[in-house]
Amino acid sequence: xxxxxxxxxxxxxxxxxxxxxxxxxxxxxxxxxxxxxxxxxxxxxxxxxxxxxxxxxxxxxxxxxxxxxxxxxxxxxxxxxxxxxxxxxxxxxxxxxxxxxxxxxxxxxxxxxxxxxxxxxxxxxxxxxxxxxxxxxxxxxxxxxxxxxxxxxxxxxxxxxxxxxxxxxxxxxxxxxxxxxxxxxxxxxxxxxxxxxxxxxxxxxxxxxxxxxxxxxxxxxxxxxxxxxxxxxxxxxxxxxxxxxxxxxxxxxxxxxxxxxxxxxxxxxxxxxxxxxxxxxxxxxxxxxxxxxxxxxxxxxxxxxxxxxxxxxxxxxxxxxxxxxxxxxxxxxxxxxxxxxxxxxxxxxxxxxxxxxxxxxxxxxxxxxxxxxxxxxxxxxxxxxxxxxxxxxxxxxxxxxxxxxxxxxxxxxxxxxxx
Numbered sequence: 001x002x003x004x005x006x007x008x009x010x011x012x013x014x015x016x017x018x019x020x021x022x023x024x025x026x027x028x029x030x031x032x033x034x035x036x037x038x039x040x041x042x043x044x045x046x047x048x049x050x051x052x053x054x055x056x057x058x059x060x061x062x063x064x065x066x067x068x069x070x071x072x073x074x075x076x077x078x079x080x081x082x083x084x085x086x087x088x089x090x091x092x093x094x095x096x097x098x099x100x101x102x103x104x105x106x107x108x109x110x111x112x113x114x115x116x117x118x119x120x121x122x123x124x125x126x127x128x129x130x131x132x133x134x135x136x137x138x139x140x141x142x143x144x145x146x147x148x149x150x151x152x153x154x155x156x157x158x159x160x161x162x163x164x165x166x167x168x169x170x171x172x173x174x175x176x177x178x179x180x181x182x183x184x185x186x187x188x189x190x191x192x193x194x195x196x197x198x199x200x201x202x203x204x205x206x207x208x209x210x211x212x213x214x215x216x217x218x219x220x221x222x223x224x225x226x227x228x229x230x231x232x233x234x235x236x237x238x239x240x241x242x243x244x245x246x247x248x249x250x251x252x253x254x255x256x257x258x259x260x261x262x263x264x265x266x267x268x269x270x271x272x273x274x275x276x277x278x279x280x281x282x283x284x285x286x287x288x289x290x291x292x293x294x295x296x297x298x299x300x301x302x303x304x305x306x307x308x309x310x311x312x313x314x315x316x317x318x319x320x321x322x323x324x325x326x327x328x329x330x331x332x333x334x335x336x337x338x339x340x341x342x343x344x345x346x347x348x349x350x351x352x353x354x355x356x357x358x359x360x361x362x363x364x365x366x367x368x369x370x371x372x373x374x375x376x377x378x379x380x381x382x383x384x385x386x387x388x389x390x391x392x393x394x395x396x397x398x399x400x401x402x403x404x405x406x407x408x409x410x411x412x413x414x415x416x417x418x419x
Contacts, residue, residue: 007247007337008155010197013162013190020160020228023092024058025051029302034273039289040297046164049278051306053091053115055084055234056164056306058153060186063090063160064149073098078146080104080137082130082233084307085151090121101146103137107131109233109311129227130184131239152186153241162190168302169198176205177301181284182215182255183235187306192251203299206248206255207284209263212236216255219244230268231314232261234281234307240388256295259274262287267315268322272303279310281382324406326387329358331379336362338374346376349398355391356381373401 008016008056017100035043049124065077079089086102093100100121104113105128110166117123124140125134130151141148143296150157164187168174178195180188192204208216211230218224218240226238240248248255269290270276283305336342343362350357358377382388388405391398395403 006061006155008159008162008190008193011214012155013166013194015154016059016159017166018127019066020059020062020163026167027051027378030359034285035269038269039119041215041289042300043289044063044175044302045274046168046302046304048164049276049282049305053084053087054308055088056187056304057084057088059091059161059163060157060190061088061149062083064154064156065089065092065096065098068098068147069155071341072147075145075147076100076142077149078103078137078144078151079151080130080133082236083108083116083309084234084398086116086121086211087112087119087309089149090116090119094120097355098185101140103127103133105133109309110207111311112309115309120275123250131236137386140232152184153243155243158186158190158193158244160190161187162194163190164304165194166198169195171189172302175202175300177205177296177299178183179205179207179285179288179303181235181281181304182206182208182248182305183281185215186241187364188252189241189244189247191304192247196251201271204252205288206252207254207288208257209235209280209284210257212238213257214238215240215245215248216257219249219255229307230280231260231318232280232284235284245314256288258284258287258291264318264321267318276305277310277315278305279307279309282307322374327382328386329379329381330388330404330406331396332392333375333377334395334402334403335373336376338372343376346378346400348393350378350380350391353391353394356411364374
């Protein structure tokens with residue numbers, strides 16, 4: 001197929017759905033009663049993180065590969081990606097017997113690099129951003145006669161991603177709102193094209209990290225300024241698509257920005273409540289609903305969990321920070337008499353209060369307490385905000401000196417969820 005700059009139609013998306021059927025998963029669409037209770041909206045989740053490569057990108061990549069002619073297949077393909085598109089192209093190219101080269105930014109998460117290589121692709125780590133990697137990939141494509149498979153600015157790729165919109169509305173026709181993450185715009189361009197054709201009055205909302213608001217800024221006619229690190233690396237795109245931006249401008253109602261804090265909270269909620277692992281980009285839709293509750297309250301909202309490829313270290317950090325923010329792990333400092341048995345008395349009291357001690361340290365030098373006192377810092381596990389307050393109240397009632405603790409959690413971070 002010769003690539004054109006024409007925006008895909010719903011007919012092209014329906015053909016893509018037929019073409020890729022049986023080669024990618026038709027992912028589930030499930031009602032989340034707990035998230036609905038927390039947000040005040042009726043929340044449906046589409047689990048694209050359950051695809052074989054753990055992201056929606058398989059749909060567009062496969063559709064593009066299936067449209068290659070014989071000469072293009074024999075020559076091979078090249079792509080640039082921060083990870084999910086890379087894995088999708090690598091996996092399906094290997095299945096179809098097509099050689100693939102992937103250019104990835106130098107700081108791409110390790111799990112995405114390893115998975116791409118495992119699927120048989122040659123990986124080139126060059127460039128600081130996806131845009132720089134794309135320039136390198138285009139150059140190599142020309143030098144080696146390879147077909148460039150763009151992650152979002154390709155009508156066949158957009159059509160493949162649009163199959164998500166068809167499936168979601170087939171499975172949950174009552175949806176009145178779709179909330180879709182935006183990086184370069186391929187996902188929302190495809191979904192919006194499909195959804196508007198099926199249900200013209202549906203509300204379509206895009207979501208970007210406030211640290212990479214390229215499409216949001218472009219729609220507002222502002223200069224594009226991006227670049228700070230974000231946990232939503234899958235949508236950390238500095239250059240909106242030339243093909244996707246006009247589609248977004250025409251079909252999308254609004255683009256919201258979300259904070260790092262809300263992205264972390266959404267990752268933790270999905271892990272704890274839905275028992276599903278998502279990356280930062282995959283949590284962006286829920287983050288938007290949590291951060292802008294009035295915008296969605298009372299509506300039937302579809303969220304696309306677009307990817308689940310997150311390294312274990314950042315996932316571990318999200319979990320730890322989330323436990324701290326919801327006061328399930330707290331650090332308190334108290335002054336105790338500098339006499340034998342005082343530390344044992346403190347830990348006995350904490351045990352009686354059902355506060356589990358995780359870590360404890362005490363010192364005498366770096367404090368303003370009396371010379372006859374020591375400062376003890378205790379990290380404890382509690383059941384949440386109320387339990388933590390009970391512990392502090394009991395310590396003060398026992399006469400402990402200079403009781404201090406971590407700050408209270410943000411009011412929106414409730415534990416148990418929905419409390």
